[in-house]
Amino acid sequence: MFHHVKELQFNARVSKPDVRFARLLLEQFGGPNGELKAAMQYFVQAFGCRKAYPAEYDMLMDIATEEFSHLEIVGATIQMLLTGVNGELKNAADESDLTKMLDGKAAKESYIHDAMIDPHFFIVSGGTPTLTDSVGNPWNASYIMGMGDLTADLRLNIGAETSAKMVYENLMKFTDDEYVKESLRFLMTREVAHFQMFQAALENIKPNFPPGILQSDPRFSNKYFNMSNGKDFKGPWNEGKSPEMKEEWQVVNHPLEHVQETNGLLDEKAKGTQRTEQSVQKDNKSLSKERKAEVDEATLPKNGVMSWSVYEESVEANSNKNK
Structure with missing residues (x-):
């Protein structure tokens, strides 16, 4: 169950419009190392460990949900950086207003040049964020990585947080807006925090090397x-x-x-x-048996029914009511 809170997790601010940086920031909105990729990757990975590793499932879902919050921060920042573009594009009867907003003919020609490179962002979207990277490549599910083995997935996530951190670090070099840098620094820092969470979760699983079982x-x-x-x-x-x-x-x-x-x-x-070779085969059988038992015990149907959630509070409330 998701519940949307209208206030952002971090109070994103922008001092002035910046069409060019808005386009660069799309890299973290719909790019291969962006917030949507992270949110969907952790969200999908969580399903496989819901029963066998409930604590890690909870962590993955919490971080996935926070990544959606970060996607909202990035989208809101992009929209603020595009302040004026949306309205002026709607003013179809007078192109001079757009020219003024872009500080003259040279800026407008530069805008048109950028539009030719990424038409969806500047023309089709009408001045709103799009699920693409900074050069217009559409977001796609091939960005998502997951192996169905928690130790392997956690290692993939550590890599994902590393890549995302580096993108934010690089983005900060291309803006002079201190308010935007403030938001980017927050987002970059949360990547570092998540890196540590995944690392700690990996260390909590024994054995965790090599990834998998064999x-x-x-x-x-x-x-x-x-x-x-x-x-x-x-x-x-x-x-x-x-x-x-x-x-x-x-x-x-x-x-x-x-x-x-x-x-x-x-x-x-x-x-x-x-x-x-003999000790290896013995360890293969032992760990295979152990992991299978973990999963079988955790997913065993109760009274012939498989249920994803147990609504403890509702059960307890009904029990007290019937007393």
Whole structure:
């Protein structure tokens, strides 16, 4: 159930119209890293964990709903930046008013040029936000990412928040309006907050690595293939122990020869790890059984009926009424 509160989550303000920046801001309205993408991604992901992970479901729905609030802030800011455009476009009988609003002939010609690049924003929309990115590409559902596995989805969401944060950071460079920057900084900060929420939720699920259920092949999980010529660099990605599985990194300095010597890696041996094929298969079966039991128990029909919601307050109220 959604309930719309007419006041914005953050009091967005604009000092003066700015048609050009309004168009740039569309990137966060209908772009691939924008607020609608985030809202729909978290909203869709939440369905899969409603029963098995009710706490994470609650978090995903809360953040998805907040993202819709952010979409409203972005849309409201765009509309304020377009102040005057909507009315002047309606004044079809006198084009001189639009020329004056755009500060003369040169500005009007620039406006027309932009309209040719993105006609929907300047001509078809009539001066209102559109669900497109900044160059007019329409929003589409292919932006949404979800794997149906909560640990994988949370990692995708961490990436989504990172991308959105960077877009806001870049947008702030293209406006001198301190009020607009104030709103953008709020929105950018909430991306950082959500990043941390998803990260904390991921750490709350044990085990959470690797994503999914099936374990990795111990012959290849700690191999580092040196695939380039020139100076070699060392770091925690190719020396010492791997961060998650604590296996010793095995550096293959001559990949071509190594592949040839091992019959295309078919004869590769596991080194630097205590895991074996037998232990991997055992862990696969164990985790598969555990996750299946979690889902089955959480989704088991009650009295032959599957119900999405349990209206505890209504049930309690009826119970007290019948006493």
